[in-house]
Amino acid sequence: MKLIRGLQNLQRAGIDSASGCVLTIGNFDGVHRxxxxxxxxxVELAERYGVPATVLSFEPTPREYFSGERAPARVSNLCTKLLDLGSFGIGQVVLHRFGSAFAQLEATVFVRDVLASQLGVRAIVIGDDFRFGARRAGDLEMLRREGARLGFEVDGIASVCAEGLRCSSTALRDALAVPDLTHCEALLGRPYRLVGRVRGGLRLGRTLGMPTANVNLRRQPALRLGVYAVEARALNSDGTGGEFLPGVANLGVRPTLGLTRCLLETHLIDHSEDLYGRLLEVRFRQFLRPEQRFDDLSALSAQMQRDKSDAAAFFASKSTGPA
Structure with a gap:
């Protein structure tokens, strides 16, 4: 999958109105059902037209731009989102910076200058509640009128429901905050996961007898901080990987050490492969306990061993093991 950072780089990436695309637009936070x-x-329409299936998404999200620190936490990080988009057959993602100029762009100008002139859309697929442009003035009906005038197809998709609730990033955030991982899986159609590159850390886990693969998270995700029974595997750059291995992971800021940056620390049970520099996919299977502060490293080490035992017991209780 090709990643283009900014609409200003479309031509450099070989994308113009002549080449064309089928487009869908959104934050795609969580890539739920x-x-x-x-x-x-x-993807279906792109195959019909013989052009790439393309996603236009934004950094920061429009809600983050307008709300600042009051914006809700994201369901997933950027790395996870891009891999999710690629897994559904998207050929290219345009990740555009959302700033004041873009926020003030009138809906009709956005359609004419961005969709038609820059991207050359043959068709666009959006949700039936999609709004865009300054003052959120653009909607599905307006887009259909402009599409008829400018010569591209517009396909509106109805909301999808799971367990009687509309699948949405908001519903996912609510479930992750509990956390209700079963409901998350229903909304996603798969277990909730985070993906990131393993970086060097303090090596404290190794000192305490439980080496961990550490993924720094730029933003704290919507998932409740704490310790989880997880399945994890190293990934190739295209998102493929081997079998999942059982483990225990701490998602948190490590208050015992007086730190504040959110980190995902994963210990693979009975597995010692060096994962530094690799992409790691972590699937969250069972919440074990909230994050807490310990009086000293000895108390932390003892709790880590109990967490490991609890995670092993969870997987042992599954007749088929990790799935």
Whole structure:
């Protein structure tokens, strides 16, 4: 999958109105089943038109731009989102910076200058509640009118529901905050996961007898901080990987050490492969306990061993093991 950082780099990436694309637009935070319906339809239309299926997304998200620190936490990090988009057959992602100029862009100008002139859309797939442009003035009906005038197809997709609730990033955030991993899986159609590159850390886990693969998270995700029974595997750059291995992971800021940056620390049970520099996929299977501060490293080490035993017991209780 090709990643283009900014609309200003479209031509450098070989994308123009002549080459064309089928487009879907959104934050795609979590890539839940509603998002998946959009992606699947975009890929179908792209095959029909013989052009790439393309996602236009934004950094920061519009809500983060307007709300600042009051914006809700993200369901997943950027690395996870890009891999999720690629797994559904998206050929290219345009990741554009959302700033004041873009926020003030009138809906009709966005359609004419961005969709038609820059991207050359043959078709666009959006949710039936999609709004865009300054003052959120653009909607599905307006886009259909402009599409008829400018010569591209517009396909509106109805909301998708799971367990009686509309699949949305908001519903995912609510479930992750509990955390209700079973409901998350229903909304996603798969276990909740985070993916990131393993970086060097303090090596404290190794000192305490439980070496961990550490993924720094730029933003604290919506998932409740704490300790989880997880399945993890190293990934190749295309998102493929081997079998999942059982483990225990701490998602948190490590208050015992007086730190504040969010980190995902994963210990693979009975596995000692060096994962530094590799992409690591971590699937969250069972919440074990909240994050807490310990009086000293001895108390922390004892709790880590109990966490490891609890995670091993969880997987042992599954007749088929990790799935």
């Amino acid at each position: 509603g998002h998946q319906a959009l992606l699947t339809r975009a």
